[in-house]
Amino acid sequence: MFIVVSVNNPEPMYQQVMDQIKEAIAEGRITPGEQLPSIRTLTKELKISAITVKRAIADLEREGYIYARTGLGCFVADKKPLEIKEEKGAEIREKLNSLIQEGLRYGLTKEDVRGMVEEFDDGK
Amino acid sequence: MFIVVSVNNPEPMYQQVMDQIKEAIAEGRITPGEQLPSIRTLTKELKISAITVKRAIADLEREGYIYARTGLGCFVADKKPLEIKEEKGAEIREKLNSLIQEGLRYGLTKEDVRGMVEEFDDGK
Amino acid sequence: MFIVVSVNNPEPMYQQVMDQIKEAIAEGRITPGEQLPSIRTLTKELKISAITVKRAIADLEREGYIYARTGLGCFVADKKPLEIKEEKGAEIREKLNSLIQEGLRYGLTKEDVRGMVEEFDDGK
Amino acid sequence: MFIVVSVNNPEPMYQQVMDQIKEAIAEGRITPGEQLPSIRTLTKELKISAITVKRAIADLEREGYIYARTGLGCFVADKKPLEIKEEKGAEIREKLNSLIQEGLRYGLTKEDVRGMVEEFDDGK
DNA sequence: GTGGTCTAGACCACT
């Protein structure tokens, strides 16, 4: 599959799995109703413990991205990519705000931060 | 002193202490050469464990913000506020970039993020 | 036939099948002595595994709703719709009671629950 | 502590733990800011695996009932008992509705169900 | 001491 996890990555492995599945849904690489590889399959492919995969799957289900059916497998839920984008947007906005807050406390201004965004190279 | 730590804050306590001392230096509330309260004093005032204070102090020393003289106490190093600001700026830029990266993966653009910065209310 | 099973429904498939057959009997859509479609037929129509259909059939027989004659097929038993209704009523009462119990533990009253029933829209 | 789990109870053990802690908060037996027994303590008292307790704690945190701080322990969050009551009320209403729905399909009426509620003995 | 993550492996219900 399209997932890669690394122990070097400071993020917990189950989150790495979650994030990459969310991304795949957001990008439409996997679509609502589609079946995911089984936990056991993922376990083998990613070479990590079944429990870790299970945890990622369970959390994704709790967040509404997928639904799991015993005996059948896991399926992508009807959440629209747009919805996911908005959710992620809100999350990023929140992190951004606390980042700006932090900067302000050290004498940086909103403009400084905006400048940093401008200087970011998105390849365009 | 000027430090407050809280269990509600998800950041580790030793980081809360470090951040607030850094801020105090950045803002000039404490100046190079000035002596910090002793670990014992901080321990009592903040009502936290001595080991936690020690860790904060040790980390600050490793990062060059303060220096410790056994038997005398801890003193603010010669690092200039400007230097601190730049250091923090670099740190923020890095976090910002990975935040934008994350957004791009979910379909947000650099402009979306810049917009979020604009919308941030810094009270001006 | 009149049965639809869905993966979206969190209930086990064999239960979905059972429930719909029970309903059909309760409503008189199929009557005592009448023959049910064969397991093979159901398997094809519902596009589910034969083992799942078998389980539903076996459970229905155990509960007395139908009887199976090897080589001939399955037939609706003599259970009267009224009997089924009462059985279901008892089942619902039991679930209802534990639901109220649960509510009581969180500070809801019997009256709160009765109010919820009143507010239910049964289209009348 | 005030928690009892049983393997006989068809509910998963981690849910039994969760439910009883939610109840304790709803009833005000434990109050916001108060510290819960440590996972290890609960593990010993309940005689179940640490993982099972951890799962309950993690889920409670995700639902906003408590917050956990590494090295410090778990604390009751600021969620008001009223809020919990409402949340539970909505949950019960939903279950109730699908129970009524089920009844309707078997010929029971809304009034039948209301009668069942009336007949429930809440000791008053 | 605390919670957080990860592993290896068991048993169950469902398909």
Next chain:
DNA sequence: GTGGTCTAGACCACC
């Protein structure tokens, strides 16, 4: 085969 629950035990960061 599938996912769901539970166990026993490891290692880590934090207090």
